[in-house]
Amino acid sequence: MPTTFSKIILLPGKERSTQNKHPWLFSGAIKKKEGSPKEGDIVEVFSSNGVYLATGHYHSGSITVRIFSFEQINPDYSFWKSKLQSAYEFRKKLNLVDNPETNCYRLIHAEGDGMPGLIIDIYNSVAVIQTHTVGMHAIKNHLVKALKELYGDRLSAIYDKSGDTMSRQQQLEISNELLWGDKTEEDVLENGIRFHVNFSEGQKTGFFLDQRENRQLLGTYSSGKKVLNTFAYSGGFSLYALKNNAALVHSVDSSKKAAAWAEQNVSMNFNDAPHQFFAEDVFDFMKKSDEVYDVIILDPPAFAKHLSALKQATVGYRNLNTEAIRRIAPGGILFTFSCSQVIDKELFRKIVFTAAVQARRNVRILHQLSQPPDHPISIYHREGEYLKGLVLYIE
Numbered sequence: 001m002p003t004t005f006s007k008i009i010l011l012p013g014k015e016r017s018t019q020n021k022h023p024w025l026f027s028g029a030i031k032k033k034e035g036s037p038k039e040g041d042i043v044e045v046f047s048s049n050g051v052y053l054a055t056g057h058y059h060s061g062s063i064t065v066r067i068f069s070f071e072q073i074n075p076d077y078s079f080w081k082s083k084l085q086s087a088y089e090f091r092k093k094l095n096l097v098d099n100p101e102t103n104c105y106r107l108i109h110a111e112g113d114g115m116p117g118l119i120i121d122i123y124n125s126v127a128v129i130q131t132h133t134v135g136m137h138a139i140k141n142h143l144v145k146a147l148k149e150l151y152g153d154r155l156s157a158i159y160d161k162s163g164d165t166m167s168r169q170q171q172l173e174i175s176n177e178l179l180w181g182d183k184t185e186e187d188v189l190e191n192g193i194r195f196h197v198n199f200s201e202g203q204k205t206g207f208f209l210d211q212r213e214n215r216q217l218l219g220t221y222s223s224g225k226k227v228l229n230t231f232a233y234s235g236g237f238s239l240y241a242l243k244n245n246a247a248l249v250h251s252v253d254s255s256k257k258a259a260a261w262a263e264q265n266v267s268m269n270f271n272d273a274p275h276q277f278f279a280e281d282v283f284d285f286m287k288k289s290d291e292v293y294d295v296i297i298l299d300p301p302a303f304a305k306h307l308s309a310l311k312q313a314t315v316g317y318r319n320l321n322t323e324a325i326r327r328i329a330p331g332g333i334l335f336t337f338s339c340s341q342v343i344d345k346e347l348f349r350k351i352v353f354t355a356a357v358q359a360r361r362n363v364r365i366l367h368q369l370s371q372p373p374d375h376p377i378s379i380y381h382r383e384g385e386y387l388k389g390l391v392l393y394i395e
Contacts, residue, residue: 005044006035006058008065012048018067019053021380023111025065040134042075057117057135066116066133080139081146084120087113088150094373098154104188104197105374106209111384112376120147121205123186123197125156128205129179132165137174144179157181161205176200187268191216193239194268196261203233203301210371210387211236211299214335217367217391218297219244221333225294228252230282230324235262235275237297237335242266242273250293251277252285286323295333296324302340310342314351317343321355325363328394337369337389345370345388352390367391 010018014029025045037043037058045054045065055075056067073079087108091097096105107127108120117133120143127147131137144158163176178184184200190212199206215237222241225248229237232251241249251262259279266275278285282300298320303313321336328334338348345368356363369389371377377384 005042005055006033006037008033008037008043008045008058010045010047010053015047015051015053018045018070021070021378023056023067023114023116023378023381024063024383025054025056025067027062027064030064040138042135044072057133059133059135066135068115077142077145080142081149083113083115084108084143084146084150087115090376091374096374100189101192102190102212104190104195104207104209105212107374109375109384111381112378114378118143119205121207121209123199123206124188125154126181126183126186126199127151127155127158128199129158129160129162130165130205131160131162134166134172137162137166140179148180155181157183157186159184159199161199190236191240193243195234195236195239195265196268197234198261201257202261208233208236208299210339210375211337213372214337214369214389215240217369218295218335221295221391222246225333226250226291226329227295227297228291228293229297229299230286231298231300232262232277233258235265235277237299238262238275239265239269241295242270242275246295247274249273249275250291251275252280252282253277254279254281283320283323286327289327292327292329293332294329296328296335298324298334298336300337303338303343313340313343314347317348317351318355318358321352322358325355325359325361325392325394330395332394333366334392334394335369335389336392337387339387341383341386343388344382345385348388349390352392356392362395364393364395365390366393 009031011031041058043058052072054067055069056065103124107122117136119130121128158180160177160179166172166174185198188195197206219240222244227241227246227249229251232253238249238251256279259277262277266273303316371387
């Protein structure tokens with residue numbers, strides 16, 4: 001085995017979380033460093049009495065090591081390819097690979113697939129890579145080679161969408177770029193519905209794949225209903241409502257680009273659909289609109305990305321849900337979500353409870369929602385359960 005990696009030695013009694021396979025090692029657990037690891041370097045973690053525990057990428061923040069192996073390995077190309085191969089075989093078991101009705105899915109979901117700091121999404125014939133750490137960004141060439149070997153001629157392009165995530169977190173000058181091929185957008189199918197995905201200009205990797213199953217559930221409540229889809233982006237929930245014969249669908253998002261993409265997606269699937277997009281602030285729209293809706297979707301961006309924003313985010317979620325509960329028709333259905341990692345499902349439920357009390361409506365929970373299985377949650381890493389959702393019946 002290689003012996004050139006810097007070593008991270010833990011304080012006595014601080015090895016428990018690593019022994020329990022938690023993939024984050026915090027700075028407060030560290031006794032000393034042997035060597036001079038730089039941002040993104042591979043390091044090995046040892047207990048205070050010299051027992052090997054894990055291997056991961058070194059970072060300068062409070063999470064000092066993001067662990068990708070609990071076995072002492074040589075992290076060469078074959079190691080990284082085996083990680084992708086394992087994730088690929090898992091998606092095959094989920095019936096997502098070569099599925100004629102759905103050809104977009106998440107291949108690598110960071111800690112859920114044992115690769116902290118890495119996202120890879122598949123959009124038909126295009127793989128979109130998004131790195132969140134210097135260590136994962138450094139193995140891009142390995143990822144490209146492994147993806148081409150895994151997918152063969154089913155893959156036509158590989159795009160790197162790491163510009164925003166890397167620049168924001170590491171103060172690095174990194175741009176989004178094509179790593180192979182020449183596509184920056186692609187048409188995909190999700191449960192038989194066509195979507196146009198622009199991964200060079202779109203949010204995240206281009207589309208919100210984590211709502212696939214929740215969108216399908218929304219469809220079952222949409223027939224003959226007036227539906228309001230807020231923070232609609234490119235119209236994901238809206239198209240499922242339209243496919244299931246909603247009487248009216250209003251989509252609201254402040255982004256004019258999102259409006260254009262949503263209208264394009266509607267026209268790709270329907271003729272003369274009862275749909276209208278409002279390119280304006282959701283809070284402003286809800287305050288001035290007189291329309292009474294039977295179904296409302298609240299799927300906002302993360303109001304809190306860090307603990308420092310938790311209080312303000314709690315108020316934002318509460319006010320948004322209060323307004324929706326107040327204005328929905330009696331017997332209405334509310335789909336409400338939070339993708340803020342620092343707001344766990346217990347806190348989110350408390351926030352929605354407070355909103356229901358303020359709105360003075362009788363509210364029952366029909367479903368408790370999360371992310372789909374191609375966004376897996378390691379049982380050792382509860383922080384990976386970032387998407388929380390409730391489906392509510394409002395009397």
